[in-house]
Structure formats: structure tokens, C-alpha cells
Amino acid sequence: MPSSNYTDDNIRTLEGVQHVRMRPGMYIGRLGNGNNPGDGIYVLLKEIIDNSVDEYAMGFGKQIVVDIDPENHVSVRDYGRGIPLDSVVKAVSILNTGGKFDDKVFKKSVGLNGVGTKAVNALSETFYVCSYREGESSWARFERGELKESGKEAAPREKNGTLVRFYPDPMMFGTFAYNLDYVETMVKNYSYLKKGLTLVLNGTPYKSENGLLDLVNENLSEEPLYPPIHLEGPDIEIVLSHGRDYGENISSFVNGQNTRDGGTHLAAYREAIAKTLKEFFKKNYAPEDCRQGVVGAISIQIQEPNFEGQTKTKLGSNYMWEKQTHDEHGTLKLDTGPTIRSYVNSFVATELDNYLRIHKDIVPVIEEKIKDSQREREEISGIQKKTRERNKKANVYNKKLRDCRFHFNDKVTEKTQENIENSSIFITEGDSASGTITKARNANFQAVFSLRGKPINCYKESRKKVAENDELNLLISALGVEDDLEDLRYNNIIVATDADDDGMHIRMLVLTFFMKYYPDLIRRGHVHILQTPLFRVRNKKENRYCYTPEEKEKAIKELKTGVEITRFKGLGEISSDEFVHFIGPGMRLDLVKLAEEESIADIMSFYMGDNTLERQNFIRANLRSEEELEDVNI
Numbered sequence: 001m002p003s004s005n006y007t008d009d010n011i012r013t014l015e016g017v018q019h020v021r022m023r024p025g026m027y028i029g030r031l032g033n034g035n036n037p038g039d040g041i042y043v044l045l046k047e048i049i050d051n052s053v054d055e056y057a058m059g060f061g062k063q064i065v066v067d068i069d070p071e072n073h074v075s076v077r078d079y080g081r082g083i084p085l086d087s088v089v090k091a092v093s094i095l096n097t098g099g100k101f102d103d104k105v106f107k108k109s110v111g112l113n114g115v116g117t118k119a120v121n122a123l124s125e126t127f128y129v130c131s132y133r134e135g136e137s138s139w140a141r142f143e144r145g146e147l148k149e150s151g152k153e154a155a156p157r158e159k160n161g162t163l164v165r166f167y168p169d170p171m172m173f174g175t176f177a178y179n180l181d182y183v184e185t186m187v188k189n190y191s192y193l194k195k196g197l198t199l200v201l202n203g204t205p206y207k208s209e210n211g212l213l214d215l216v217n218e219n220l221s222e223e224p225l226y227p228p229i230h231l232e233g234p235d236i237e238i239v240l241s242h243g244r245d246y247g248e249n250i251s252s253f254v255n256g257q258n259t260r261d262g263g264t265h266l267a268a269y270r271e272a273i274a275k276t277l278k279e280f281f282k283k284n285y286a287p288e289d290c291r292q293g294v295v296g297a298i299s300i301q302i303q304e305p306n307f308e309g310q311t312k313t314k315l316g317s318n319y320m321w322e323k324q325t326h327d328e329h330g331t332l333k334l335d336t337g338p339t340i341r342s343y344v345n346s347f348v349a350t351e352l353d354n355y356l357r358i359h360k361d362i363v364p365v366i367e368e369k370i371k372d373s374q375r376e377r378e379e380i381s382g383i384q385k386k387t388r389e390r391n392k393k394a395n396v397y398n399k400k401l402r403d404c405r406f407h408f409n410d411k412v413t414e415k416t417q418e419n420i421e422n423s424s425i426f427i428t429e430g431d432s433a434s435g436t437i438t439k440a441r442n443a444n445f446q447a448v449f450s451l452r453g454k455p456i457n458c459y460k461e462s463r464k465k466v467a468e469n470d471e472l473n474l475l476i477s478a479l480g481v482e483d484d485l486e487d488l489r490y491n492n493i494i495v496a497t498d499a500d501d502d503g504m505h506i507r508m509l510v511l512t513f514f515m516k517y518y519p520d521l522i523r524r525g526h527v528h529i530l531q532t533p534l535f536r537v538r539n540k541k542e543n544r545y546c547y548t549p550e551e552k553e554k555a556i557k558e559l560k561t562g563v564e565i566t567r568f569k570g571l572g573e574i575s576s577d578e579f580v581h582f583i584g585p586g587m588r589l590d591l592v593k594l595a596e597e598e599s600i601a602d603i604m605s606f607y608m609g610d611n612t613l614e615r616q617n618f619i620r621a622n623l624r625s626e627e628e629l630e631d632v633n634i
Helices: 016-022 040-057 085-093 116-122 180-193 212-219 264-281 287-291 340-358 360-394 396-400 417-421 430-440 463-467 470-479 501-517 519-523 549-559 600-608 613-622 626-633
Strands: 063-068 074-078 124-133 136-143 146-154 161-168 198-201 204-206 229-233 236-242 249-254 294-300 322-326 332-336 424-429 446-451 492-496 527-530 535-538 543-546 564-567 589-591
Touching (some): 016 116, 040 063, 040 074, 040 116, 040 161, 085 116, 085 124, 085 136, 085 146, 116 124, 116 161, 180 198, 180 204, 180 212, 212 236, 212 249, 229 340, 236 340, 236 360, 249 264, 249 519, 264 287, 264 294, 264 360, 287 360, 294 340, 340 360, 360 463, 396 470, 424 430, 424 470, 424 501, 430 446, 446 470, 463 501, 492 501, 501 519, 501 527
Parallel strands (some): 063 198, 249 294, 424 446, 424 492
Antiparallel strands (some): 074 161, 124 136, 124 161, 136 146, 198 204, 229 236, 236 294, 322 332, 527 589, 535 543, 535 564
């Protein structure tokens, strides 16, 4: 029976630090352990660097030094103005306190809500801050957000600026580690967006002379069809080219923040590309044909940006700036700048049109790319339409997908945000695994799609043959990306196959499909591999689920007597009662990612093409017998 004793004693007020620690997702998104670039430990680092970058943007300090030691202690030192000495403790520990609410001091910064540094403080086991100003310093030391000591002293040899040291709290993040590849990408992005700023990561300096053009050129996996177009204007910078790959690869930024999930500025840029090219060629080309194979980037600077969520990966602002003012009668009114859509459209329409009229040699290259896309799309469209109609009549769709209640493309509200962010689809093999996950899942935000056997090898087959495949058509329909990636229905696409030969093969076939036709799903960090335990180690008192032989050996030692070991070989072998632990809050996912220098075409050719001598030699060098594997794992 639910308790009826609901009294004043049940009403609690959580002050700043307590609230951050109890509801970390509201402030930094996911916690994680460092395996995913969206994990909380990278958000903590980014929040501190953001403050230093904002100082540079305002004209103070040309260098930021970031150090992360092997034990994952972090240090960030900038050479800006430094926090006002009497406000150091307040600035890093009291929510909704900061200098960025005053737009006279910080006009186009990322961190505007007075939360970032305080969240870092609250979620760190140890946090130290020291501000240097005109030969004096003010410092404070915290533990899990609580002030332990502070003071002021002379610092005649130190340049102005701020030093922050912190260590993420293992009580919140568990066993974690910074992946320095992810940190390097973050630091490089800052350098591309702030020309002239030097960031030093563990002794290595990063500095860009050409801004976004450097970013695009360094991230190109293949030679584009023409040299990237680089255009700059007040508060906007864009880069544009076309490549041979499918899909679009456009990086987007706001005030130096990498908006991985896009937002109003990216939507405006995509629209502007298609609209400008259609008007330039005076032909009614479809927008998707104009953008097929696009590689590029956009960065804009706006005042008081409105991001969706504390992690700031998607822009929600509609205007370049908004201000509340009073007229001569004292009546409150809202002044706004141009809409982001109109600003981006106007800039691209003028500057890109001018560029194409001057650089006439690339014009036929662009138009031929658009025509190629149009021919292929029209051929495929008819095939897909017939396939959809056939499946609709057979009601196959409902047999393949066990959907959830909330989706990634739903309208975000305070009540639905967590479910929408967690929206996931498990791609499973066969009815057994599908049934297990369906029983164990959270139906609010976890969907299940069941594959029947092995999908076709998309690398070897023509686009026409792929379009005729019922299995893949149903998968794309479930994901909602038939027309546009912006309609994606799930934030996390999770490939959940057995760890045997067949399971690995199916995994590779699914990933090949995404890499070839929907590479942006991978680039944006939506595709994952589900880790499931290899072993269950238990005695009469406790069960331990182990994902590696090392974890198994540790569990055996700790459980000591009466130990029983079970080896799992397939998802179907794990009961739904057990499986609920593996797809819950502690779910282990491996992010599918592409290194900057990796070519999608080269990867697919090596793994999914004909058996080349190179691949045969690779297999021989890494092949291990079943007996050897059993010796290691058992």
C-alpha cells in the first residue's frame, strides 16, 4: 500500500551542489566512463575550457594550457583577465552566479547560464581554482563541491589569468579514463574556430591559421570534387565542397561550441545550399540532390544562444540576438536581430553566388554531381515505393519493430527530455535475442528491431539491389531517415548481436550499410555496439557479470568459495530477468567511430570486399584457434 503520510517533512529543497550531484543529467547529460565523446567527463573539461576560450574571444589571453595526467587529473590554465579576486569562491560554487549574465563583459560566449563551472566543482572529488590579477591571487579548494579552504596571497611572477585543477568524482563516474583522442579532437576544434589562439595539450600546441578551412581539409578522407569554398563574413564562416560519398558531412558550431546535433543554424545552412544552387542554375533541382555528398562546416557567433540541454549540442535559438528593453513609456518590449535562417540564407545566397560566378571552372563539376544524384534518386525512389507498398499490405512493419513511446524527433519538454535523449533502438538477430530484449527493455525509450538472417553485403551490391531489399528498407523506415537525417527517431542505434562468428558477420553487414549510405549517423555518434557479459560468476550470496577475462578473474578472487562460472555465447542464452541489468542505466556501449584520417571506402574495401592478399595476411597474423580462446577466457 502506498503511504498516505505526505507531510511538510516530505518537501525537500536541494541547494546547488546537492542538486547537481543528485541530478547530474540535468547539468552534464550522461555520466559515462570516458568511452564515448559525449560522456560527462568531457563535458566537465569542455565547461572549463569554454570559459578560457570566452576570455580569448573578448580579447584577453592568446594561450590556454591543458594537461591531463595518466591518473586523469585535469589542469587548465588561461591568460585572460582572471576572475575578480573577491568573487572566486562565489563564481565557482553558487549556481546562477557569473559574469556572463552581463553582456557588456561577455557578448558572444558559450556558457551563459551560470552553471558550468559549478557543475564541474560539484561533480569533482577535488576542485582547485586560483585567479591571478595584477600580482595578486585568490584561491579556493573544494571537495565534492564543498569549500574546504581558501585564501589570498601575492603572486608577483604569475601572469593574469585563471588556473583550474579538478579530478572527476569516482563516486559519480565509476572507473573512468580520458580518451586523449577525443580530447585532441576537442582542442583542435577550438583552434579552428578561434584563429590565433594556441591551445597546448600535454605539451603539444594546436593553432589554426585558416579556421574552418583547416578543419575540413584535415578531416577529408578523400579528395573532394573541387577545392573547398571558404567564405567569411560578420559573425559567420562557412566551408563547402562535394565529395563522392553518400549523405552529408557538415560540422556546425556556435560561439566556438561544437553543436554535434545541429540546430537552427545547420538547418538554415542546408536550406541555403540547396536554394542558392537551384537559383544559380535556374533549375528546380531537389534539395537532397544539391546536398548529396556535401562536405563542409558552418560557424556562427550569436548573442545569448539558446541551447537545447546543458550539454549544448543543439542550437534552439531563432535570432542572432534578443534583448529585453523598455520604450519611452517604460513598457517592456523584446528587440530581436535577424532570424538565423534569414541571416544564413542571405549570406550564402550572396557570397556563394559571387564565388561561383568568379570560379567558373567548378560550376559544371557541381551541376554534374547534382544530375548524377538526381538520376540515381529517381531510379531508387520507384523501387522503394513499390517495396513500401508491398510491406504495408503484408503488415510486415509491425512484425519487425517493437517501438517505444518517446522518440528523438519528438518535441522536447522538461518532462520528456530524459526519455528523448535516451531513445534507443536495438538491432538484433533472430527471434530469440529479440524476444529477450523486448521483455527486458524500458518501453518508454527502448525499441527493438529484429533482423531475419543476414542482411546483404551493401559494399558488393548495387544501390538498386540494396533498395530492393525488404530487410534494409524496413530498418530505414523504423529509423525514420528515408527522407532526411533530421527525422531520426532514435538517439542511439545499438547493434546487439551474438559474440560468435555469425553475430560478428551480421554486425559488419549492418555497419557496412550505415557507412556506405548513412555515414552521418556514425559521424554524429549515434551508432553503438552493445557489450554483453561473457561470464556470470556467482556463489550462494552474489552474482557478478563479467565482460572480460580480467573481470572474471577478479570476481573469482573476491567471491572466494563456492564459485560457479557460466559462459554466455549468445544473447538468447541470457534470461530477460538478467538482461534487464545489461540494457539499463549501466549499459555498456562501444561507440562506432571513424578516425579523422580513415577513408570509408578503404575500410569497406578491406573488410567487406573480395579477399585481397592484404586481408588474408591480416587474418593469418591475428587468427587464434578455439582452444587458445578457451584457454584465455576460461
